Amino acid sequence: MNTSAYLSAVVEQTSILADWLHDRDATAPVPTCPDWTLADLVDHVGGTQRMVTMLVGEQLAEPGKAYAAYVPAPTDSSQWRAWLTDGAAEASRAFASVTDDTPVWDPSGGAAGVPFWSRRLFGEACVHRADAAAALGLPYELAPEPAVAALDDWLATLTSRGYWENRPGFADAMRGNGQTLHFHATDAPGEWMARREPDMVVLEHGHTKADVAVRGPATDLLLVISRRRPLDATPTLDVHGDRALFVHWIEHMDWVTG
Numbered sequence: 172m173n174t175s176a177y178l179s180a181v182v183e184q185t186s187i188l189a190d191w192l193h194d195r196d197a198t199a200p201v202p203t204c205p206d207w208t209l210a211d212l213v214d215h216v217g218g219t220q221r222m223v224t225m226l227v228g229e230q231l232a233e234p235g236k237a238y239a240a241y242v243p244a245p246t247d248s249s250q251w252r253a254w255l256t257d258g259a260a261e262a263s264r265a266f267a268s269v270t271d272d273t274p275v276w277d278p279s280g281g282a283a284g285v286p287f288w289s290r291r292l293f294g295e296a297c298v299h300r301a302d303a304a305a306a307l308g309l310p311y312e313l314a315p316e317p318a319v320a321a322l323d324d325w326l327a328t329l330t331s332r333g334y335w336e337n338r339p340g341f342a343d344a345m346r347g348n349g350q351t352l353h354f355h356a357t358d359a360p361g362e363w364m365a366r367r368e369p370d371m372v373v374l375e376h377g378h379t380k381a382d383v384a385v386r387g388p389a390t391d392l393l394l395v396i397s398r399r400r401p402l403d404a405t406p407t408l409d410v411h412g413d414r415a416l417f418v419h420w421i422e423h424m425d426w427v428t429g
Contacts, residue, residue, distance in 0.1 A: 172320050174271055177289040178263045180317060181220075184296035185259035188216065191303050193252035201306045203399050209306055213251050214244040216299050220258040223288050226275055228265035233276050262292060280332030293317075294324030301399040311394070315359035318389035322356070325397050326363055329424055330372040344423035345372055350416055353381035354396070356389035365420075383412035398425055 172180070197210040204212070218241050225237040245254055266289055269275070275284040277291075297313060298321065304311040313321070328334060335342045347367025354363045355378070364381055366373040385392065387408035394400035395408060398421060402408065410417055 172290075172293070172317075174266055174286060174289040177293040177320075178266045180320075181289075181292045181296050182256075182259045182263055184293070184300055185216070185220070185255055188296065188300045188303055189252040189255035191300075191307060191309060192248070192255070194249045195251075195307065197246070197248045199306055201302050203302045203305045207302075209248070209303070210244065210246070212299060212302055212306070213248075213255065216295065217244050217255050217258045218242055219295060220262045220292060223292055224258070224262045224265040226277075227262075227269055227273075227285060227288055230269065230273055231276055232274065234278075259296075278331075278333045278337070279328070280336065290320070290324045291328060294321045294328070297321035297393070298325065298397050298399065301394060301397070305399065311390075313390045313393070315356065315389045318393050319356050319359045319361035322354075322361065322389060322393040322396060323363070325393070326354075326365070326374055330365065330374040332371065335371055341423060341425075344419075346370075347372075350413075351379075351381035351383075352417060352420055353379060353384040354392060355384065355386040356392055357386055358388045361389055381412065383410065383414065383416045385410050385417055396421065396424065 192209060192213055195209055197208060199209045201207040201209060201212050221242045222237045225231065225240055226234065231237060245251065266285065269285055271285050273285050275288065277283050277287040279287050297317065301311050345367055346369050348369065350367045352365045356362070362376060362378050364375045364377065364379050385408055391405050391407045395402050395405050402418065402421060
């Protein structure tokens, strides 16, 4: 997916999320993010999109101004749908005003800028829609190809140099001496090999033998690896090799939701 396709998908995914959350109980818990209520979920999704809109639209070289301008969600849940869809539309316009080469700060450590943020907003929308589904008791569906793209975002972001350097607890847990994990989507093209090294997690694409291999539908891989569905509750995934290595990965390859 390119930047334009990512932003089109962000608008689509956010629209679905907004419809689900419209006029819901703001205090309802989000079981996949135990510290959050639905109000926190809405605030995070919409606030992050607006922050990224400022970063990209104003071509900021550092994030301080965007962080300081964080816009909280309305407290009235009847306003959530419009607030979320407006935020996604604003993001789409901001990305349309720049090119992939436009210098923009990002936390990856790789100066990925505009392409990083377009992919990141898409991954955020997909995973947080799964949070909403869990909170509301709704079925979660995502076509295989976008599920592969969302999983690629999750894996790339959490194995980035920036994440490693800024999350020392994560780095300590994920240090290794060459242990390898292979993830393979069976319903759309998508394969990754992660290798745990002393100073980083190396992520590569392609088919290879590994200490543990996990195969299954892309959406199920996404939900399990992003900790939105327990491995034991996902019989569609086949785990071959060192299952404990994969369990360790799931337990520590987490996002910060505090």
